[in-house]
Amino acid sequence: MHDFLEKTFRLSESHxxxxxxxxxxxxxxxxxxxxxxxxxAVLSTTGMDFQAVLASTCIVSAIGCFLMALLANYPIAVAPAMGHNxxxxxxxxxxxxxTWQVALGAVFISGVAFLLMSFWGVREALVHAIPDSLKRGIAVGIGLLITLVGLEWSGFLAASPATLVSLGDLHHPSVWMSAMGIVITSVLLVRRSRGAILAGIVTSTALGLFFGIVRFHGIFSSPPSITPVALKLDVAGAFKLGAIPVIFIFFFLDLFDSIGSLIGIAEQGGFIRDGQLPRARxxxxxxxxxxxxxxLAGNSTxxxxIESAAGVAEGGKTGLANIVTGLLMLLGLFLAPVAQMIGEGYKNAAGLTLYPTVAPALIVVGAFMMRNVARIDWNDPLEYIPAFVTLAFIPFTFSITDGIxxxxxxxxxxxxIAGKYRKLHWLMVLFTLLFLIRYAAI
Known part of the structure; x- marks a missing residue:
């Protein structure tokens, strides 16, 4: 088994x-x-069956992880996108x-379009066309975004009509849970111990059980059927004139969210070589x-x-990590109560859904990704101004796509303006024009 894994994922070569x-x-x-x-919880608001979508989420996430592992040998998990849902x-x-069937049809068409672009190498060319300064700005911006999400999910931050955000209720147990998770993770990182992020999640979960915020639902459950949502897409309906913009938006969101996450995690993991991402296609x-x-399985894009950055921070370098993640996703069909205990959110008094068990991991990983800020050329305004715009707009617009x-x-x-237009890659110019058209149409 060891030899097979070594040969398949090149473990020694990846150290x-x-x-x-x-x-x-x-x-x-x-x-x-x-x-x-x-x-x-999100997709069921459209009338889709909750249990069927849960099963579909586990299955398509596992398939996505396996594809990334076997095709690209990267520890970058693939799953339904928050925001897109x-x-x-x-x-x-x-x-x-x-209807949700037409929406699934639009997702399918955008996926096929991506498939064609990937075969033709257009998406790979775009990854390589992005200047190094922007790549690093994207990585830092994503780090700030997941830190912001982590602070919100922990309860450290609360919404404020005057300043958008303000300090949350520091006396609430969710804040204590997250704070202890951060402390445990940080101490183990300082001691250079393996499993620091995992230990932080376990600590927060244990405290959640103690405070009664996290509920024990059991261990095993029977896997639900995906029949109510599988193969229910309406492709013909998605091709109707009025639905074409929906396809375009799914396409645009997926294109730049995926590229942004891929670049951000690759920068953190040291996978980029001479400005190029090996096996990007x-x-x-x-x-x-x-x-x-x-x-086809009844799910969104x-x-x-970006949470894969937590695994990369623990030393993940190959697709074997993704195989493990994918297998656990499949086990989630049978161990749904355990996964629910860790991943289930709860509503606070303000009606916001918090996830204090996983918040510490996001906050600490955000700190890891901030290291890329030192690699931006702060002596050249043509490099650092766009990089700063990128890293600022990603968290403050809450959108990787808008930041890019x-x-x-x-x-x-x-x-x-600087007369250096000859150095611009044509794909940068093309997508800049497309972005301008998109914003002009809003």
């Missing part, structure tokens, strides 16, 4: 071990396990009044195939998950 990859895979799973319950449920279905192909399969868009626009504009 890692089976134990490290397993730990990384478990950490990534625990950090992203909330999606098993958040996804059906809200667009699916509350914009396409609730506001635009399309295979990595992008994995989430393109995954999105198409996801729509799949993307590379404004980074692109500022980089191209400054290059033209």
């Amino acid at each position: 890692t071990t089976i134990r490290t990859e397993i730990l990384a895979g478990v950490t990534t799973f625990m950090t992203m396990s909330y999606i098993i319950f958040v996804q059906p 809200f667009f699916f449920a509350f914009t396409v279905v609730a506001t635009m009044h399309y 295979e990595a992008l192909l994995a989430d393109a195939i995954g999105t198409s399969v996801s729509a 799949l993307v590379s998950y 868009a404004f980074g692109f626009i500022s980089y191209v504009a400054l290059s033209v």
